[in-house]
Amino acid sequence: MNEPRVGVYVCNCGTNIAKMVDCDGVAEFASSLPGVVVARSYKYMCSNPGQEMIVQDIEQHDLERVVVAACSPRMHEATFRRALETAGLNPYLIEMANIREQCSWVHSDPVGATDKAKALVHAAVNRVIRHEPLERMSVDMCPNTLVIGGGIAGMTAALELADAGKRVYLVERLAKLGGNVARVDLTAPYLDSARDIITFLVTRVTEHDNIEVMTESTVEGLDGFVGNFKAAINCKGDPGVEVDVGSVVVCTGYKEFDAARITHYGYGKLPNVITSFELEHMLREGRIETKEGKAPQYVAIVHCVGSRSEEYHSYCSRVCCMTALKYAHEIKSALPGSYVSDVYVDMHAFGKGCEDFYRRSSEVKTLFLMYGRGEHPVIRKAAAGDDCDMLIEVNEKLSGETVEIPADLVVLMVGMEPRDDVHDVAHLVSISTDKDGWFIESHPKLDPVATTTDGIYIAGACQAPKDIPDTVAQARAAAARILAKVARGKLVIDAVYAEVDEDRCSGCRVCNELCPYVAIEYDEEKRRSHVISALCKACGACVAACPSGAIKARHFTDEQIFAEIEGVLE
């Protein structure tokens, strides 16, 4: 075989790789490998000069293959593929060796890490020599979008798309749009009405010609791929509604933590211990009262119920601190003679306008008591002679003293948690959830609204707890991502799929049943199986199962993987 000419580039990633891996040593090692005509170590391969270096070398050294040893291919494979295209090489003639996420960042022994990096580079060189130029397919991008969830995120994304003239199917499982924000009275920190926000959105959404609102509906199935999905919707009991969409935005929101799971606050036992959403309900009704129908004189607000705890959720629910301050304002203005105490762990006032809001709350004479993380205030029924319903004992951290405060109403700031159906939704649209159950974004910083499945986007609190401004920003961002794709009209899809060598296929049809996408059809006349490339998602299950070795996984061929195995072990 006439070995192709390979260029190897070892990225230092500043010091991210170089501090643990001897990058110059790896490049020197690479230069000794068969086929390698140039091997370099460079500070930042993804930078413009780094990419230009590859482009120039391809031209000057007639390179036919490129290996970049750097970060994960999930991070920069697309970048380097573009560099190859710039130089006129087929973008599939590059292989990345992951020596950052899977090497320098996880090892503490420079010798072991450098040996491993060499092995990974060796494997990549072995593999890339066997790469074949692949042609990508161009398919039409359907301009319609399916939005799952009719809360503030879903409605915002739908409007952004519909205003751009695109058709949107907005599916909401309940009878009314609005989601959790529709249960809220005022919003922090500017005290504007949630009702106004929701009414405005619901009116616009329902009146919009481009939005088809489907309430009391659920998405039952989603087939196809980016640009060409077919969604099956159960619309008000009619299970047969099918729509064609190019993109999906998942905006399924959150549910509140069940306060009854924590027994020590007496929720469900002490009648005047209520949750934040129960207080919202009172505020919306314009009547704050105890179970006995009296206006409370002492109201205590307890933070971090179910959040930031070892036992329940380790994360911060982000909105509760400011919501608690909002309650202090609302209660003080509704019941001017009342005393509000705020029992917190840490006050998280990170958003725009929030620190000022915290200061103003201190000025309206809210009593702030700080308790320690891992501890909890103790609530008990007051004695008959006391002028209050309950007493709360707090080990106050700032004073170092144990204090007891009176309360007629205790409000538990329940955190956010993933909805019970997250795994069903994740499965439906082929995305993942993190350890807590929130949907995982494509990249936490660089790509926070896309997911690892092309064409599926996430917005709002289904991704992680967030407030209204962040939710709206994310919803509009998701819409913008979709519009950018729709504007191009055509979509280039990955050239990685399976294909059957008809000369080797025995027509046994083992693969037909295995394919989860029904992408393999059997030609009765030829007695051969055939892969419909547009439907194939490249899992390779059929490839491994074919008894004749007749199916090839493009870009993941047996030959390429064998070469990699030899490379890592040489």
Place this chain on the structure above:
Amino acid sequence: MTFEPRIVGFLCNWCSYTGADLAGTSRINYQPNVRIIRVMCSARIDPTFVMKALAEGADGVLVCGCHPGDCHYTEGNYKAMRRYPLLKRLLSDYGIEEERFRLEWVSASEGKRFADIVDDMTERLRELGPSRVKAALATDAAER
């Protein structure tokens, strides 16, 4: 000098490879003995990949896929799950110790789990010692 085993890890692209990347972004330290080969799905892992790795001198082979029910391709990991005991039995018939071949589920959020699995497998293989497969194959070839 202590024996350092070489482990070939076949990881599915969607859950386990992403989980291994997360171990990196979270800076979770683990033993450098594993060399990862990315495949799109654990169902792509042909038993010959495992045999090939052992024949080429791997002291252990680790296969990781999405947790059952979480497969990006709906059910690919079930195929891997069904192949595993068959292959395991075949390897044991060849006299290959069972610690040398392992199937684990690692989700995209389980960087720590991936690191723990690698450390545990490395430790077990250190105790077990080097694989004799490659040497045995060489002797066999010489005798023929």
